[in-house]
Every structure is written in structure tokens, then in C-alpha cells.
Amino acid sequence: MVWDATTWEMLKTGIWETLFMTFASSAISYLIGIPLGIFLVVADADGIRPMPVLQKMLGVVINLLRSIPFIILLILLIPFTRAIVGTTLGAKAIVPPLVVAAAPYIARMVESSFREVDAGVIEAAQSMGATTWQIIWKVLLPEAKPSLFVGAAISITTILGYSAMAGFVGGGGLGTIAINYGYYRYQTDMMLVTVVLLVIIVQIIQESWMKVSKITDKRIR
């Protein structure tokens, strides 16, 4: 294959599309996942505001969504995607299925971060007459912050991995280039380049979020 300006242009678009898909769907997934994660912890039978029936129901729905393979979800959600973004092609069209797949995953990540918060600290807040909302805003979220950042590093890189599957349904990004050139056209060198780029992006995301987590954590100094 030839390495000309068009190739570089294509790779540049690929990088941009990958980043767009990853961060747009991560952001939306977190907007959905954080409240769900909070609910899973707070409404648990031994949580601070137990609603065991609703909590169990939500747990089942989340497990259900998480057990559908992403590639199947991509196809199942085509009508939904079309209704929302108006097209089923391109990077934009991958965001809705990515959100549907990632939000339940993130809800579980957030849940596990919140469960790490020392029960004694929550009890102390209760002993001071804190309301459920105050405990969520002033205890759970700030105390779980470092762990939430570590979770974000894992979640975002996982979403990036999912986004690479978009190529199979005419999405966009580096994954699509890898599939179209590397897999369908046997251009191994192109596949290698895209994979290396993906590795670099994952490294940067992982390391920078871990750093954020460390900087904000006041427990170790």
C-alpha cells in the first residue's frame, strides 16, 4: 500500500472519530450510570435508603443488558439508533448502542466504587443528622472520587475497545479502518498501524486518569 496524504488524512479522521465515539458515549453513559450506581448502593437492603424491591429489579435489568454481546446489540438497536441520530452509518450512529452497552457496565463500576466507602463514615454522617441526599453529595461522591477515577480509566478504555467493533456495521474510527483494510483487504501493515494507534490512545487515557485519581486522593501522602 502507499503512504500518501490521503492515508494520513484517513488515519487522522479515524483517530478523531474514535475519540469522539469514546468520549461522547462515555460522557452520556456516566450521566446515566452514576445515578444508577448510586441507586444500587443507596437502595440496597442494607443501604441508607433501602428499597430492596426496586433495587433488585434494576439489578436484573442491568445484568440483562450486560449479558447481550455488543455486536448483537449493535444490530438489535439499529431502529433505535435511526430514530435518535437519523442514520445508522458513521461514528455518530455508534454512540447510542455504545451508551446502551456501557451505561449498565458503568453503573456496576460506580456501584463498586461507592461500596468501598467506609461504612463507619456514612454512619458518622447519619449520627449528625445528614439526609440521604446530603450523604450522597457530601460523603459518598467525594469519598469515592479517587476510586471513581480509577473506574473511569477502566470504563473509558473498555468503551474504546467496543467502539472498534463499529467497523462491522459501517461505523467509523480506527477500528473500522483496521477491519476494512486489514481484515477485508489483507493489508496487514495498515491493520498494524491502526492497532498501534489504538494502543497509544488506550495508554494515554489509562495513565492520565490514574494520575488524576492519585492527585485527588488525600489518603496517601
Add this chain to the structure above:
Amino acid sequence: MEKQKPALELEEQDKEQNPIIQLKGLGKQFKTSNGPVTALDDIHLEINPGEIFGIIGLSGAGKSTLVRCINYLEVPTSGTVIFEGVSLAGKDDKPSLAEKLFRFLSGGSDQAKKNSEDIRRARRSMGMIFQQFNLLAQRNVLQNVCFPLELIGTNRKEAQKRAEELLKMVGLEDRMKAYPAQLSGGQKQRVAIARAMATNPKVLLCDEATSALDPNTTKQILGLLKQINREMGVTVIVITHEMSVIEAICDRVAIIDQSHIAEVGKVSDIFSNPKTPIGRQLILGDAAKKVALGTERRLRIIFDGRESSEPVISNLVLACKVPINIMHAETKDVGGKAMGHMLIQIPEDETEANRVINYLKTVKVAFEEVR
């Protein structure tokens, strides 16, 4: 509220005598997979305003559950908690439809009660400190002390001023910007005390507050609690498994054993005359067991400081002409008074033993037989 003077005085006197906290027939059962477990059963206690009240028991006796029932962190399954004359269980009026739905979703009315506005208001009048300090790890010392003030909506400046005052009181004015991870155990407990006092509570609940601290730090923290009690007039309730803590600061003590109150009374009274085996065990500690050799008769002699000039044991030996074996002796500071006790072994022979007992009775030294 303006009344004639005598009436006002009477009222104030009444206040002195009215308990600030009353527990009436309090019981708590936990449902576990092995069937229900009774943590507390028929607890009656009255705690007076301004006193330091101790609750002591071995681990598993139910003392931590008891203190959590006082501020409804645990909802008692029976009985009532009365704080300043008002029952924490609240009025039992008909719940609204929304309330019913909430109770259904919450898995029972107990959970709904635990979070009610009335309970929260009562909790703000009761500070609490813990064995593990339970400070917010992501907030610095000053922010930790400001926390309860933020909860009630005090403005930032005022809250900071109050927090600074409190930190000065506990001697941590130079560590205000430190994070809990940078503090020692004793310093953390000081921050916790300052935090618990931020909202000017009337009661301070201490759940094993010194159990994670070394003896020296324990002494300092107990001193601080006593100072808060004396200077701010705060009623302090101390939960512990260490008799030394009770002896050091408490006015009155309740001994809790197997979910029941075994005995209640002034610390000096219980020290000199425990009525229950558990009381004796807590006061003597391991000493009674360590010297439980053979079948000899043993007496525990209690000194309350008055007889210090009199050589009791020497006189006893000279008067009764019997050999006495001293097995254990110590002096303790009980509520600021030096009190001592001694475990002696007396002859098994009935007449000789009676002679010793009679001698002790005539010289009016408190004692009791230990078996």
C-alpha cells in the same frame, strides 16, 4: 415564660432531676440466617443531664447496639427512647398514602422511622464519636469539623470560625490543613471530638472512643472528654469494655451483660461493692482468675483512701494470728479519688477465717468474698 421567681427556681431544680435520656423497656432483635438474635432485652436506664455515664460490658454484650439505639442509628424492636421528655419513636398517627408507599418500598416502617425528620433533629442534639474515628478521608481537618455545620446550612465563614475555635479547644489549631491520613490516632479522635461538638450537642455518645488508642493517648482523650463535660455542660455517655475508662471519668455506670443491664450505680459504689459476678469480673479483671489456685478462701478488701494511715493487713495478722497471703493489689483513680483493692488468701479453717472476717468487720474495712 416570665414567671414568679420561686416557680422559676423550682422549674430549674426539676430540670436537674429530669433525666435527659430515658430508656424504657428497650429491646433489639436482629434477624439473622440462624434465626433471631437478641442484642438487647428490656433495658431500663436513666441518664441525667451533665453527668458522665458509662456503659461497660464484654464484647458481644450489646453495648454498641445500645448506644446506636439512643440516636436511632438502630431502631429498637421494642420499648422507647425518650430524649428530653420526647419519645424518639414519634407520634403513631396514620401514615399518608405516599408514606405507606415509601414504607413498602423501604422494606418496612422501621427503615422509614430511621430516616424521619424528627430523628434527624434529635441526632443533631447528640454528637457521636467512634472507635475508628470515622473522619472523611478526602477532607482536611478543618473541613471535617465544618461538615456537621454544612449539613445544617451554617454559612461557610461562620462554620470556619466555629471549627477553628473547636480545634483550638482540642489542641489541633496547627494541624487544620492536614488530612486524616497524616494524623495519629489520638489526633484523629480529637478531630472527631471537635466535629461532634460543632453543632453544640447536649449529649456526646462515645462508642469505644479510646479502644484503638494507646494508654497514654487514652488518658489525654479521657481528660478532654471530662473537660468538655465540665466546661460545656455536655452529658457524656461512654461505651467501653475497659473498667479503667469508667474509673477515670464516669460518675455513674451501667454494667451490661448478655443483653441485660446487670447493675447500675455510682462508680465508687460499684467498685467497692459489686453485686453481680460480671461486675466483680470487670473490676478485678484477670487478677481473680490468675490467682485461682487450690480451693483457698479469698477476700477482696477495698480501700477508699481513708485508712491509708492504718496498716490494715499488719494489724490483721497481729490481731488474728493467722498467715495472710497477698495475691493482688492495686490502686485506682476512681472519679478523682484514690481507691485501692487487694486480694488476700485466708486460711481454710472455718474458725480462723471467721476471725479474719470479724476483725475486718470491726475495723470497718469494706471487703467481700471472692470465689
